[in-house]
Amino acid sequence: MEFLLAGNYAHYVLMLSTLILLMGAAFLGKRIGKRRQAQDLPVDDELKIVLGAILSLFGLLVGFTFSFAINGYQARIQAEENEAIAIGNAFQRISVLEEKYQPRAESMLQDYLALRIHFFETTDETNRAETRMAAIQLQTHMWKLISQLAQQNPNAVMVTALNASNELYTAQQKTMSSWQRQVPGAAWILLLFFAVCSNFLLGHNIRGIHGNNTIIMLLPALISLALLMISEIDSPGAGLIYVTPENLNALRHTLEVGGLAP
Template structure:
């Protein structure tokens, strides 16, 4: 059975497509308001006053909605940035604890696995929401499993608080990755986008209705569509995890990789 809510929620939001479609819709709405919905009547002055009141109310609501949605997208961006920092801390701690392993072979293998795990996490943050992103996630989960097996083997051979701390640090790798996955999604529901665009269209129709530009000065009518489109485009760019002009980059992870594993710094077999 056809479900409208599922169609709305499952529709992908592409920032470039949103920019183009929204700009066209808003410009058309403004000119529709100017050339079609404008009516000359005896009570023109009264109807114009009413239209201006409605326009002011809709513009106020549109501004509030844009500000609210922008704050949601920024919060999502900050959460993703914080999870990237937490992952860098967890990997650095795990590397330090791995040096406490008794078996030199296990120590070298754990260091190598952590290097590969760190590379996978960097690529994860670079790959956005593509299929490749899920591939890097599965690779990092596999490295976690191998690290856990090493720590469990050491714990079985010589259980002590030191090995317990190693187990705890390897467990934190999984926890930090799961927190990243919890934030690695669009924060703004698709229904919100449709509501924003609807309010923007209504406001631009009324802008066109109230415009008083003379012939040759109609270019002023595209100011609001342009500014509204840019605002929505910026929000969409911030809301896309790991992609777009504004996105979280794995700077902390890259610095950690350079510090720990430069010039073969990890312990080789």
Template sequence: MSWVHELVNELPISSAYIFWCTFILLGSAACGGKYFFNKHNPHFNDDQAKIVLGAILSLLGLLIGFVLSISIGGYNERQKTEENEMVVIGAALQRTQLLASPQREQAEKLLHQYLDARIEFFRADNRAENKKWRITSVKKQTELWEIAVAEANQAPNPVIASVLTAYNDLYISQEKTTVSWRYQIPNIVWALLIFFAIVSNFLIGYNARKEQGINTIILLLPFLITMALFIIAEIDIPGKGVIHVTPDDLLSLREVWDNPNK
């Protein structure tokens, strides 16, 4: 069970906070339905409760499936942007070899710093760090562009034009990543999911109100719904979490760049 310990150790505090708060909220709703409405209500009999519960659970299942597909779509988009940045940076490195010697060495150094900034952007676990590394990468891209422009002014030709295009692609790929680096699920959708989850768990407790003692079985649905919402939230969070996009392609490019003979 070593993987369990590794997961617990890597679990961010914010992720654990989301999980336990959701579970306590839904568990309280289930217990509330059982213990606060344990007397027979002539206006809301058991058959009605079961019909309503079945309908709400069906709608909740559809909502969870739909929202999960949206979050996975956003996650896949972030993966694609990371892969695209690796391709664009690799192409820029190749085009840099076309520059004259002094400019080439300076451009290679800037490009290496740009790659490091993009790696740190994907590793950042909050918006402040994301913004910091985004600004850094924009500055490095601007300096690269100025080097290519100066070279083009001295000797305008199609070769230098290809270098300008490669450096411009750096900015375009970075902006595409920035656009994808956001939450895909609106707050109103989260509110709707939580509302349906609370009502369904309340009705689970209401249907179990005739059972004596503490029924751990009524906590099963809150736990399962909490797990589903937790996974959706972790996939939807752009930064660091249990499930997040890692800069594997960019790290691979840096490894090849630093060790060209391997």
């Protein structure tokens, strides 16, 4: 099921496909129900009980799945905030370096900040991966610079600069650990199975409706919208709902007006 969620437009393909599938199940159930009516077969009240139970279980599944997706989204928001804090600390800590090295370190941090902002803003996975590698390489260069200076002048003050440089990589790795979908493929399959069963039984239990299919189309539309919302929230860096680098942009603005300057 994961491959259905790849790409920037796959969410809408998923919604449309789900809508067609669920409507087909509902109309199939309605057709079979009409055949039973035409043959004057007794209507089983047990089917209504089963329908109510399945709808209740399906509602619980949707709620739990939505909760998982929200937790992942909040984790990505927290990771972006942690990166802004780590970069801000690094800007302050480079003030302990010798004055001739401060402009170089500051320039590297400026470039690093721009790369991290671009990481959150881009919707292209290939470009995002390239941006991440460029940021790691830049952090490595900065670590080498500070570590060489620390070897030349080892003291407790230089340790703080080393820790600040190391925190850049740590914060970035925490972002990557949260940059994944929280809803597994098996959960999507289970959701679709319950959705198909619910709509089939709904169509089968509809009585006395001739030519009016508004009610039978309502549940598939609502379920499709719910699954679309979950897939949007659960997809890092794609779709309409994604984490924006508000804290990183705020940090960049702070630097532009002279804040945190060594």
